[in-house]
Amino acid sequence: MNEEQNIFHKYLEKHDLRDTPQRELILQIFLRREGHISAEQLYDIVKKRDPSIGQATVYRVLKLLIEAGLAREIDFGDGVIRYEHKYNHPHHDHLVCRGCGKTLEVVDSVIEELQKRVAESYGFELTDHEMYLYGYCENCRQKRQ
Amino acid sequence: MNEEQNIFHKYLEKHDLRDTPQRELILQIFLRREGHISAEQLYDIVKKRDPSIGQATVYRVLKLLIEAGLAREIDFGDGVIRYEHKYNHPHHDHLVCRGCGKTLEVVDSVIEELQKRVAESYGFELTDHEMYLYGYCENCRQKRQ
DNA sequence: ATTGTAATTGATAATCATTATCATTAGCAA
């Protein structure tokens, strides 16, 4: 059993929640997928392995994963919330191509530090932030010429 | 007639769109309000002056304002799109208090420059970005002690 | 002014992701 599974089980135990096959299956599938996944995409995969699972349960488990610290929400502003791994996957921002939709994870420690300073200069204590950089990737730029 | 109204009328003319009292009224009210406003909030104000106006028209005019370059969307991730003035209101980011919801507009030219460089280092040509800084303002920090 | 035409409007239905409801099922501690 890996560390994420351990965290999940401990979270369940601590909160008097039950260990069900649905939760196990959805957790497995989420953990095997890298990158961003929407609730619907996850549900589609889950259905293939167990068609009896309802999508409400997928939404419910995703909420649990967030509370347990295993997942994190991302909102690209297209009306769909996506989820990504949080465990051993430190904070980062996203670079999104307006042409093909490709996304890259980026971090710049100088920007991170400056954000903190900007917030403090207004009396704020920064807890977190979101930064989305939009543009055109190399491929899409050539196509647009 | 002020500059924004001028821009709006020129936009209408250029696109063979008609000048209607509904569009005029909604424009007026939008221009008089500073800050962020949702479609629903705008509709509530519009209704008081002309109860016959439907909310679909408010949505439609907001779209026009964006196309005409007079408004800009903001998405705080709470499921409601807000609108703010764009004319003579240069780009900025938002500092949002997780306690009371207060928002401040902030800009840091160094961050802006670094964002461009980060994007370029991945071969991207940056067109725009969003940055939301979340934390607790001075007031809310004291209350939480 | 009148008219013709295409844009506009308001009312309302539709959409779509997400959440709530609720009767049934099933963990799990005793």
Add this chain to the structure above:
DNA sequence: TTGCTAATGATAATGATTATCAATTACAAT
């Protein structure tokens, strides 16, 4: 095994936004 309560699946509800469509209206040409 039993009893209690959480969990599930099906489905309805929600809420912001968008689409539809018949009736109205702006506006250019007459």
